[in-house]
Amino acid sequence: MQFLLKHSFKFAVGALVVLMGIYLYLTYGGSSSDTPKLPVQQAAPDFTMTDAISGDQVKFSDASDKVRLIYFYWANCPDVCPPTTQLMSQVQDQLKADGKFGTDVELFSVTFDPVRDTPEAIKKYAGKFYADFSGWKFLRGEEEPTAKLIKDFGLTVIKDPKTGEFTHYDSLILVDRDGNVRKYIDGSHNETMTADQIMKYVKAVL
Secondary structure, three states, rough: HHHHOOOOOHHHHHHHHHHHHHHHHHHHHHHHOOOOOOOOOOOOOOOOHHHHHOOEEEHHHHHHEEEEEEEEEEEOOOOEEEEEEEHHHHHHHHHHHHHHHOOOEEEEEEEEOOOOHHHHHHHHHHHHHHHHHHHEEEEEEEEEHHHHHHHHHOOEEOOOOOOOOOEEEEEEEEEEEOOEEEEEEOOOOOOOOHHHHHHHHHHHHH
């Protein structure tokens, strides 16, 4: 009894630390793994481009009732674009399974190499990834305005004038229903990134 009385304060502090740890885990740790906290990064710029598949004009803000996942790419990309587009294809499949594809979430792939990425080339590229055009749009515009749009989204693309090759950010951009950028998601350059992780981010803003 004397031992307990002597060390009662230490026991009380220890118990408080344990209880606080449990509280913090339940409040932040447990919830953050299931539902990531994604603060607003910036307002997404609006734009209008041509749908390379249908030939229609597509205004980005017309899909403001949906969550949107955007990727800037070029079809001749020798490294990151194909595997990142494959990640998008896997996300497409999961959204279909959840009944969210095209209705609640829409995918956008925007080329920044319109000279080589003709409508025919884009259709062939999209076919490799089993893209469903009912909820995945492949857009095409002029090269300079597209480069500016990428900059307005907070990313960068640089063209080597000698080789025609591009250096660019390999990032998917998650935009919520209110038109706000909520997350820049690593693409395939992050070897640990999976479609399951991307879906967690998408569901967090749904």
